[in-house]
Amino acid sequence: MGLLDHIPHQGAEPSHRPWPRIVVADEGWRAAIDQLVEGRATLLGFWGESAAVHMALLEAASAELAVVTYECASGSFPSVAIHHPPALRLERTIHDLFGLVPTGAGDTRPWLDHSAWGKSWPLGHRNGARDAAPYDFLPAEGEGLHQVAVGPVHAGIIEPGHFRFTANGEHVARLEQWLGYTHKGIESLMQGASLEAAAKLACRTSGDSAVAYGFAFALAVEAALGIEAPRRAILLRALMAEVERLANHFGDIGAICNDASFALMHAQTGVLRERCLRAADAAFGHRLMMDVIVPGGMARDMSSYGIPAMRALLAEIRKVFPRLIELYDNTASLQDRTVTTGIVKPEYVRQFGAGGYVGRASGRDFDARRAISYAPYGALSFEVPVLEAGDVNARVWIRIREVEQSVALIEQILDSLDDPGGLQTALPPRIGRGACEGMALIEAFRGDVLVWLRLDHELRVERCHLRDASWFQWPLLETAIEGNIIADFPLCNKSFNCSYSGADL
Amino acid sequence: MNALRDIFSQGAQMLLVLLLAPLLTGFVRKVKARLLRRRGPPLLQPYRDLVRLMRKDVVLADNASWLFRVIPYLMFAGTWVAASLVPTFGNGLLFSWTADLIAIIALLGSARFFQALAGMDVGTAFGGIGSSREVMIATLAEPAILMTVFAVAMIAGSTQLPNVAEFMGSSAVGLRVSLGMAFVALTIVALAENARIPVDNPATHLELTMVHEAMVLEYSGRHLALIDLSSQLKLLLYVSLIACVFVPWGTATADAGVAALAVGALLYLGKLAVLGFLLALFETSIAKMRVFRIPEFLGAALMLALLATLLRFVSGSL
Secondary structure, eight states: OHHHHTSOOSOBOTTEESSOEEEEOHHHHHHHHHHHHTTSEEEEEEEEETTEEEEEEEETTTTEEEEEEEEOTTSEEEOSTTTOGGGHHHHHHHHHHHOOEEETOSOOOOSSOOSOSSSSOTTSSOOOOOOOOOOOOOOOOOTTOEEEEEOSSOSSSOOOOEEEEEEETTEEEEEEEEOOTTOOOHHHHHTTOBHHHHHHHHHTSSGGGHHHHHHHHHHHHHHHHTOOOOHHHHHHHHHHHHHHHHHHHHHHHHHHHHHTTOHHHHHHHHHHHHHHHHHHHHHHSSTTOTTOEETTEESSOOOTTHHHHHHHHHHHHHHHHHHHHHHHHHOHHHHHHHTTSSOOOHHHHHHHTOOHHHHHTTTOOOOHHHHTOOTTGGGSOOOOOOOSOOSHHHHHHHHHHHHHHHHHHHHHHHHHOOSOOOOBOOOOSOOSSSOEEEEEEEEOSSSEEEEEEEEOTTSBEEEEEEEOGGGGTHHHHHHHTTTSBGGGHHHHHHHHOOOHHHHHO | OHHHHHHHHHHHHHHHHHHHHHHHHHHHHHHHHHHTTOOOOOTTHHHHHHHHHHHSOOOOOTTOOHHHHHHHHHHHHHHHHHHTTSOSSBSOOGGGGTOOHHHHHHHHHHHHHHHHHHHHHSOOHHHHHHHHHHHHHHHHHHHHHHHHHHHHHHHHTOSSHHHHHHHHHSTTSOOOHHHHHHHHHHHHHHHHHTTOTTTOOTTOOOTTTOSHHHHTTTOOHHHHHHHHHHHHHHHHHHHHHHHHHHSOTTOBOTTOOHHHHHHHHHHHHHHHHHHHHHHHHHHHTSOOOOGGGHHHHHHHHHHHHHHHHHHHHHOTTO
């Protein structure tokens, strides 16, 4: 227990699985922050309850996880963000939702709360309304600087978000994001929901990662209840997760090229993405494979068309994709746009614990499938591509390499899908003692998704927190654009392709 | 008699460019879509869009000045007159004696000046960005096209397009290095002037990368229809200009009969189709360049045109 040795605590919460959760006092909280600041631990998540805040930590060296809890007896907790910036937006969210006050915080502006809810602190004990004040953007002053406000309504059909550029002509001096426009109140809807309803909500947190969220939620419930899904269900979950990854990576590679006005690649990868979605529809009855994964296993089996559809998909990708890679690599005008554009520094990636292609393109070698090696990935062989350059081009190449790995993974899964077998482990109707808590970390196509939940004795969700990978990627986009020109922002943004919906909750 | 025929020829030409311009844009879009394995919008879609916009109400920003409302008409008038000065199917143009190549460039330059003003009029950030980029492109494209005009005019001995076309169609012209350079320079300028890839993307939805579209974001209704039609006319103008100077064969001479005019018209349509196809093919095979690469790209055009002019000075046969 390397990680917890340095954090003074009384003992671990017995009903929290599979990783320990400890309750700490001021001293322990401070020690946990020190672990983050000194880089021994990475912040995986930071969320609140009506009278407590939790931090999920990952020890970089041993891939060991733990949750640290601070009980806010007086409605406040010592600010983490003032020492460790990656926690900032999560900390502001905790205040918006629960009214818990981070003491000593530098930035106390609201984050998700745009004064449009009709009340303040919807999940907290405190009542009262906050004055609707205009949002203060960070100042950037100097001769020749001017502001360009973009969004939340954009010229294209994309999710809403506001970007405030301070620029000197074409050169960007500062970018500040303001998100929260797609806030749906998922955490509040989760409270008191049945497992069935909660699983559906989880799938809808970010539509392009429906499988990953469903998978993570199911794993967290199974961990809390101490059960395991049957082997066939586990394999099919991984199959769906890889098909989802393929579809999204194809979409992204094309969309990045399209933002450099190279529509040819977009058209070609669009065909591949559509084939993935159709294969998913043939196999699981839904193009985005929503609501197929349920706690305990799968809602339904793969149809009889599934295996031939998947094999045909793999054959098509093997035939077409190498030519597209060649097209990408040999189009000088396209390379001129992507190489050295939007560089993310490796130290930021490490500090923020950015997952997915954003982290791996800047040298952070982390993939939850390998680090946690949740079932069935421990039994499958695959590589995790890592690059150092950190530019748009590197993020494209990580996606290209991951497509190749996913194709190999699907092949392995199809080969090991032998006997029909059971699909669902029965859930206990109720649990004897009080609440039980579970947690899961899953590699979605964007990066790691964390789900933490507590179930009451009737298996209703008491509290569930879903943390999208984008929480730790959005802030890096602000750093990536610095020193670039305004016209290159769409390209950088698309290469990140962060989720608005997933981070706005 | 001659005057009557010239009036008829000029009138026909003015109507023709107006009617053909949306078709050329529709054709280029269609070819691009087919190259991307898409079905694409119908060829006549640009006409329908214009009709739709004409029928719609104009939505004006509260702080739009009178200039903002007048500019679409100025742009349209300037571009239309310029487009009708380029010989299409026949050389007998009434106006050509008062307006030559330099006048065409001046007309287009004025239209662009007004457009850049309109982009800044309402005071939105995007309009300002668009205007500043447009003017950056213009400061490089205009010298390049003027040098090209000088090169061509020195070879042909005239700046009047009918004379140039007649000379280029005759056997006197021969194979010249300077003409090849002028052709490349004119093509580069044409891409930049018409907001095509790799300088600008006419189909983009990314407001931060727009040049032309950013300036006209605030326009709607008949104003937008006129601006769109001006852009379509400008594309037709440049394609006609390249056709007229570098592939002038088949263009009816000033004193030609009806049959020759018909042949000229058919050949003209063929030239438009070929050049439009080449444009679509080029746009499909290349990505848009970084904003700060555009000066290098247009600088190449300027240098080529300059070299072409110099070569003509050095040796009469080059």
